[in-house]
Amino acid sequence: MFISFGFVLSLGVALYLGADEMALHFQHSQTAYETFDDYEQLSQEAYRHFKQRMDRLITANPNSETGVESSKQRLQAAIQALRETAVKEPVIGGETWVDKPAELERVAHLTAFLEASEYRFEEVERLRLQGKLANAVQALTKFTEEEIDGKFQPLIDAAIDAEREKAKQAKRELESLVRQSRLTAILASVTAALFSLMSGILLMRRFHRPIQALMKGTDEIASGNLEYRIKLDTRDEFAYLASHFNQMAQELEVQQNKLRESRSVLEQRVAERTLELNLLNEELKRMDKARREFLADISHELRTPITVIRGEAEVTLRGEDRHTEEYKDALQRIVELAMQLGKYVNDLLFLARAETAHLQFEWGKVDLTELVGNAVEDFQVMAEERSLSVAFSGPECPVWVRGDKQRLRQVLFILGENACRYSNPGGHISVALWVQGKEASFSLTDQGIGIPSGDLERIFERHFRSDNAQSSRDEGSGLGLPMAKSITKAHGGRVAVESRENSGSTFTVTLPLLPST
Template sequence: MFRFRLALVIIVSFGFVLLLGAVMHWGSDQVAGHFQRSQRAYQAFDRYENLSQEAYRYFKQQMDRLITGGPDAEAGVGASKQRLFEAMQTLRNEAVKEPTNDADQQDKPAELERVANLTAFLDASEYRFNEVEHLYQQGKRDQAVQALSKFSDEEIDIKFQPLIDAAIDAERQKAAKAKQELESLVSQSRWIAILASVTAAIFSLTAGILLLGRVKKPIEALMKGTNEIASGNLNYRIALNSRDEFAYLASHFNKMALELGVQQEKLHQGRLELENRVAARTHELNQLNEELKRMDSERREFLADISHELRTPITVIRGEAEVTLRGSGHDAEDYKDTLQRIVELSMQLGKYVNDLLFLARAETANLQFEWDILDLKELIAASVEDFQVMAEENAIAVSFDAPGQPVWVQGDKQRLRQVLFILGDNACRYSKPGGHIAMALWLEHNQAFFSLSDQGIGIPAQDLERVFERHFRSDNAQQSRSDGSGLGLPLARSILKAHGGNITVTSIENSGSTFTVTLPLISAEGDNDSHE
């Protein structure tokens, strides 16, 4: 539809151009015709002027010959007569030519009449000159001169000159008329050109405005649609209600956007699926990595804990052996007790070694527990004897206050002994020489409590909550002893937590610390069942 309108505008515009060209061609032909008429009129004017000059020259030479005579005059008259004949012949030839337009056709009879009159006058003048010459030959000179004078006054001035003037005036009028018509034609051509140009301009402007109005809205809709699609809004659709080429183009744009949307959705789904797979694999890898980190961290922590705990039993074994070797007069029972404690400490060391072997085989750093019902009072009492061995080096006294009956708890004997060793070792290491370590055991609300108090360097108040953090050591502890790792108390809390117990601390810096441990008691029925 739009192509039809555009073709119609082009055809009409081309028609205006052809019309303007035809008008200009017609005008140029008319101008050329009028110009030729004007040129012919001026040429005829020149011919009449030439004829008049040649005629007067011929008349004068004839009069001079007749009056004066002589061979030279005869020769001049012959040449002048020949030129006059040629001028008259040229005039007759032009007069008898076929006219090229209606105006020349209308002027042709008058022109032929003028040429005929001039021809007749020239023939008559020749006859007059012959008569005058005959009078001269008869000796009638006066009559001949009188005849020449009469011919000059009556024929030349009265008849010939008016004919020449009338012919020249007619040609001048023809030239003026041709010029006037030419000017009028030029003016008409100018106005026709102006009118055609204005009409073409008005038509072009009107057609342009109408086409622009028809084109503006579809183009704006297409531009907006392409901008939306280019910006990624593939759900946008170009709405055109016309049935022209723009609507066809808009429908194809909409189809393209739909196909792009489908492809983009497929790509989006594929990307989401790929991202989900990558995320799942990444999550698995992160979990594996975290598990490996956790296992490695637990392994390193366990190795550090075991390394830390191996020191205490070895110290006690060495102390027991040294005390026994230094003494004299010990009976067999004393040696038996010493060897028993060494055996128990060796079992403790064996427990640690077994943990190391389990770690190497099972690739885990989790502590293993062997649950049993045990007498907490007996376990603490045995540990106190070991503490006394460690405390002898610094002359530190160790005491233990406990109830008279057994205190039954469920737990791992070696792990609880490990907790006691941690607390006792710290008390011996950080107590001042000549100090005192007091241990107490009591029962309260189905709970077993035991505490260890020393008179050591104490713990600053701001560090009380941090002493159970791994690798943490207070500043005064680092200044007092450089061989600590900060692993004992965190390990003790982990063991007690596994037993359902807890550990707390109170301390005054430079006065000492008290660690209190809580463990759940077992029932009397459990006690009887265990002993059965």
């Protein structure tokens, strides 16, 4: 009995010491995972702080100062937690379980880097405030690539790998103790089979299931299955270890989910910034297109009045012994054309500023007989350069319409200039004015190249020119006829065209008459 008692007592003491040592090694494992968690927390808070600082530098939003200070406080708290964990490393047999100086040195390197990063961010902030945005962006990019990616990330990775290695070491030592405990239990069972076979069996049942559960839990978590939980319904040390093991796995899972969420938010913001850049690029393209169209409008609308002014002046200067009235008439036409030219310039500037195709009109009572007659005189100046003849037929009495005199003159100039440009040398241009019912019409008929039948419906489209027009004349932007149609439509009228290729064209403008009083 004494031998049995002594054996059982010795066995109990051995088992107690083994369990105590196992609990201690499990605490080492727990400490390793806590330190691992602290490094993960530090990494997360550091990148969150870096992101807050970068957002403030990029957006220059003063309201982001609160977020920066908040992230900085959390980062300092994470560093303090890591420093405290490194200081309180447990000891085994009077010796530290890990190389504490190396651990403290690692923490010191991380702390020094984070403190230095604050000075770098402040330097970038000073560059931005000084208006050196390009230098600020360059410094920020260099700091991100060389310091954060090149130094900080390797430090964090090395620290996490070290803590993972400590966890594996704790696992190996724990497994070794489990094997020793199993061997002790087997030997004790064989030795005490004569005295307490049943006690040995119960003891094995008590230890086997919790240890297996702990080993399986350790394997699952080590393999990355953080959703696994150890299920023990006992109230002993193993249940305590299982509870802490489950708590540790839950915290690691939470941190991992937070990292995924942060990555998702970052990717979303990058996508938003990319979309903003694409929209800005499209806006720049649109503005460039508007600028080119504006220059085309200028070249088209200013060419005809300038040509007529030059021709009028040249014809007047070539004549000899002219009467004063003839000079006055020529100068009057030049003045009117100059006013027309100024009107065009104002319109084009208005179109450029407003980015719209709507023109401004000065409405009044206009005599088409006088307007068309004066325009025919201007056509004759342009026609002389191409040896063309111009004839006008119309009523001698006034034909009154409501409209803008300068705009209607612009329509006549567009049609007359096209007739002169696309007529063959020696040809004839007929201009007619007539009244029918409540409408007045004027037409211009040339003997030029004509318009292909397939292009008649498109000649009033902006920038469209038929193939024969392009081969006949290089100049021209396809803006005149669309503008003439817009002006006529604004007067409540319409423009019609009849044409045969190589035979000539007839453009007819119809306007409503003023009601008779």
